[in-house]
Amino acid sequence: MIAVLRYQIIPVTHYQQNCTLLWCDETREAAVVDPGGNIERILSVLVEHNLSLVKILLTHGHLDHVGGTAALVAAMQATSGSTLLPIEGPHKDDMFWINILPQQAQMMGFTTPQNFQPNVFFEEGDQVGFGNIRLQIRHCPGHTPGHIIFFHAETKLALVGDVLFKGSIGRTDFPRGNYDELVNAIRTKLWPLGDDVKFIPGHGPMSTFGEERLNNAFVADKNFG
Numbered sequence: 001m002i003a004v005l006r007y008q009i010i011p012v013t014h015y016q017q018n019c020t021l022l023w024c025d026e027t028r029e030a031a032v033v034d035p036g037g038n039i040e041r042i043l044s045v046l047v048e049h050n051l052s053l054v055k056i057l058l059t060h061g062h063l064d065h066v067g068g069t070a071a072l073v074a075a076m077q078a079t080s081g082s083t084l085l086p087i088e089g090p091h092k093d094d095m096f097w098i099n100i101l102p103q104q105a106q107m108m109g110f111t112t113p114q115n116f117q118p119n120v121f122f123e124e125g126d127q128v129g130f131g132n133i134r135l136q137i138r139h140c141p142g143h144t145p146g147h148i149i150f151f152h153a154e155t156k157l158a159l160v161g162d163v164l165f166k167g168s169i170g171r172t173d174f175p176r177g178n179y180d181e182l183v184n185a186i187r188t189k190l191w192p193l194g195d196d197v198k199f200i201p202g203h204g205p206m207s208t209f210g211e212e213r214l215n216n217a218f219v220a221d222k223n224f225g
Helices: 039-048 069-080 092-099 101-108 181-195 209-215
Strands: 004-010 017-024 029-033 052-057 127-130 133-139 148-152 157-161 198-201
Touching: 004 157, 017 127, 017 133, 017 198, 029 127, 039 209, 052 069, 052 127, 052 209, 092 101, 101 127, 133 181, 148 181, 157 181
Parallel strands: 029 052, 157 198
Antiparallel strands: 004 017, 017 029, 127 133, 133 148, 148 157
C-alpha cells in the first residue's frame, strides 16, 4: 500500500489566509503549513480526522502566516505533555521577519503573538517528511528573501505561500522584496514542476501552474516572448 497525501485548507484570522493541514493517510501523522492564527480551528480538524500533529512547516516569515506558531506549540504540549512540536522552515533569510513580529502585528492589526525560533531552516533542494510522505523544498525569494515552497511530486501538489496566486503574484513592496527575483523564481522554480501541478496559495483559491502560465497577467508565458 502506497501512502497517500491528504490535505484540508483551513482559512484563519480576519485575513482569511490559507493554513493547510497535510497528513499521511497510512500513519495519520500530520503537518500544519502556515498556522497564522485561530489555533482552535486547527486543533478541531486534527480531532475530526484522528490525526497526530508532528511538525509545523512555514513558507515565510510574515505574521499572517506564522502568527499562531508559538500558540500551537504551547497548545500541543499542554494537551499531549510531549516534547515541543518542531518548527521547520522557512529559509534563514526570513528570520529578520520573525524577529520583528511585534512590529508586524502593529502594522497588520493583529494581537502581538509570542515569538519563536525555528528548529530547522530549509535550503533549495532539501526534503521534509512526516509519516510516509516526503515534500521537496524550493527556495523562491522575491515576496520575502527566505520564502520557500513545498512540493509533493506523487500527487503533483505544491504549497506556494505568497509566491503565486490565481491570477496574481506576491507583493514585493515590503522590506527586502524584489519583483524581478519573484518572477524569476516562479518561472525557473515552479514552472518546471509541470503544468498539471495544483497549488495551494497563501490566500485565495487553488489553481494550476498551467493555468497561470496561460492567463496570469504577471507571469504568463506570452509576456516573455
